[in-house]
Amino acid sequence: MITLYTWSTPNGRKISIALEEMGLPYTVQSVDISADEQFDPSFLALNPNHKIPVLVDDDGTVVNESGAILLYLSEKTGQFTPERHDPEYWEMMRWLMWQMGGQGPMLGQAHHFLKFNPGKAPYAEERFGKEAQRLYGILNAHLEHRDFILKHLSVCEFAIWPWVSRFEFQRIDLNDFPAVRDWYLRLADRPGFQRGYAVPKDTGPIPRP
Incomplete structure (x- = not known):
């Protein structure tokens, strides 16, 4: 187990x-x-x-x-x-590393300055607010005319979606990024995402724009 x-x-x-x-x-x-x-x-x-x-x-x-x-x-x-011989394998790795090296750390900083310490560091709020907008723009452009990051549901969704679920912490209006919004809501309706979101404790429903 x-x-x-x-x-x-x-x-x-x-x-x-x-x-x-x-x-x-x-x-x-x-x-x-x-x-x-x-x-x-x-x-x-x-x-x-x-x-x-x-x-x-x-x-x-x-x-x-x-x-x-x-x-x-x-x-x-x-x-x-994807299988190692599938060209999408490296596409998967590219987006996973994008999340690990960019989206997660930068949105984490946005949480710190915009959500938990507003008004203390205007430069940092502007810097990480703009970076959050940039990252959402990248994701939105990729998701236009796509249901998933790759051709099918993958570990990319498991990595990226939970950070998007805190869009309010980042002062992001998901309606400004309609492809991300639709992808986010489509995954939010999956029972597996709903159960996983409530671990280790139920903190309330998945946020909706």
Whole structure:
């Protein structure tokens, strides 16, 4: 049985959504980062970087970093990634790395300055607000006339969608990005996304524009 150490954040929800969509049984260990539980010695033994999520497989394999966990699960199940010989494999990797290196870190900074510390750093608010707009523009252009990032649902959705689900934190109006909005809502209606979004606790319905 897989054990997922997680909290109700975009990075945590990436993995619970993936597990639900893959149909894998798992148990959940909550790590309340608002109470600094990520610094507990038992958790640090799993991830010295004190970040959620962490996945422990039933054979003792421990994987941290959300992108690595998504690739591990897709390889384990043979689901939601193209075959290595498929040209879309590297398209998948391109968008996954875009999320890991750009969308996630930059929107995380937008959360910090725009949602949790407004008025304290006008330069930072402008910088990361503009970067959020730029990133949404890139995603919107790609999703025009597409249902998914690739040809079919993939780990790209599991990685990117949870950060979009906090569009309000980023002061983003999804109606300004109609292709992203439609993609986001289409996925929000999937039962697997709904169940995964409510892990490790139900924080309310998925936000709607």
